[in-house]
Amino acid sequence: MTPFADPPAFPTLTWPAADGPQSVRWRSEAGVPPPKRVVLADDRTTADSAYRLACEGTALLWHGDFQNARQLLQAMTRRLERKPPKRATSPLDAFNQHRQAQSQRARTLGMLLIPLDADYTIPLRRAPDVRDACTEVYGAPAAHASAVSLRELLGLIGAHEWRKKGVEIPALGERIHPHYGVFSPVRGEYIDLVARTPLPSLQRAFDIGAGTGVLSAVLAKRGVRSIIATEQDPRALACAQENLARLGYADRVEIVHADLFPPGRASLVVCNPPWLPARPASPIEHAIYDHESRMLLGFLNGLAEHLEPGGEGWLILSDFAEHLGLRTRDDLLAAIDRAGLAVAGREDIRPRHPKASDPSDPLHAARAAEVTSLWRLKTR
CATH class of the missing domain: 3.40.50.150 (Vaccinia Virus protein VP39)
Incomplete structure (x- = not known):
């Protein structure tokens, strides 16, 4: 993944690096703005640490094994589900609580990010080929690398399979x-x-x-x-x-x-x-x-x-x-x-x-x- 130097005309994700801030294009079909705080994460990152950072609003840009990132997302999901729901006082209250929980879930789990090269290749070990799925949603590959939440990327992959089947x-x-x-x-x-x-x-x-x-x-x-x-x-x-x-x-x-x-x-x-x-x-x-x-x-x-x-x-x-x-x-x-x-x-x-x-x-x-x-x- 090669970051760009010139400021582009689309949302960007920026993170600190030894040679100065790095930026790539930010992708979100849900219209979520790019996270303001980003840290690099890899196979050494624990689920507890990732979950804590995500809850605090810090995104983790993954640089490790892709399949390990999927396992980390599952572990973060289990931690979210440990919190028992409040007792609803009415069907409307249950609906509002449900939507609030869905929003929190999307916000927290959306903090685990995956890099994409300009041609939609994932530059990670054991990564699947998602080029067709990304092209169906994002259009033809652009000139810049990008980043997307793993949760959204998995949704793209699932939608691609549904579209074929x-x-x-x-x-x-x-x-x-x-x-x-x-x-x-x-x-x-x-x-x-x-x-x-x-x-x-x-x-x-x-x-x-x-x-x-x-x-x-x-x-x-x-x-x-x-x-x-x-x-x-x-x-x-x-x-x-x-x-x-x-x-x-x-x-x-x-x-x-x-x-x-x-x-x-x-x-x-x-x-x-x-x-x-x-x-x-x-x-x-x-x-x-x-x-x-x-x-x-x-x-x-x-x-x-x-x-x-x-x-x-x-x-x-x-x-x-x-x-x-x-x-x-x-x-x-x-x-x-x-x-x-x-x-x-x-x-x-x-x-x-x-x-x-x-x-x-x-x-x-x-x-x-x-x-x-x-x-x-x-x-x-």
Whole structure:
């Protein structure tokens, strides 16, 4: 790893050295600023020492064996988990504590850093080849060396494997290949709802916030002749385009860059917004948290003017937020009413994911009670 001398136009990580401060490009897909205090660490660094420094806000730039760095990260994780959680007084309190613990975990474990050469090679012993995974996320190699948290790097590696392997979608009889930062359809309940609910028409549909393109693919498989799928995120646009082309639906599904709705009207407008009305802590969390219900309310308030006469809007939403105390059912029904819409019907499904039956999960009570619904909405 060769540091650079001239100040670049991107965030930099700086650490002291015998011949003066050294700097490399800082990478963080979560938008975390570079740590202000950095020390060099290697195979002699103990887990207790690393954990103490990380808790104090000091990052450790690793110069030892890569596999030892992975073991050190696991040891730091075990130390984090030793602290017993506080007793929550309500589901909302449990949710807030859970998010706080997640934030602390990410902050602490994110302090173990790995160097990357300009071509994304890791200049460490027993390091894996991560060049393809890094290129998928960071783009073509740049002219400078960089550093990234080991935790993020492992996430890139995992996402790369998921992208190659794909996620089996029974409703399609095919696999969907998620890109890094695009919500993966590992929870299939909402897909099953779209696959089984009677279609109001086969003429034209809009898929709002297409993500991987999985719902557009399901609609195309069911015979909808023309679909416009919208997305704002460049990674999601590329991901949906790739999946739909591979599945043979590119001639029936148009992918467009748009905030919510495309121009015009459709007989069916489908939207699966993020289910929790809370502020995302990082760009990647935008698929989970819908701050101030922006996407939910934007969909509801714009739906009527984008529906053909007799058409339906399908809102796919979990009641998880209701069980956590983040939103009430009355809030949702009032928003539907204010938008000039009426509920024509509802399809429900229970969760199948492992956390729903895991009593050790801090949000188990809410997860066990969760129901995901497809709300069939029409104009009044």
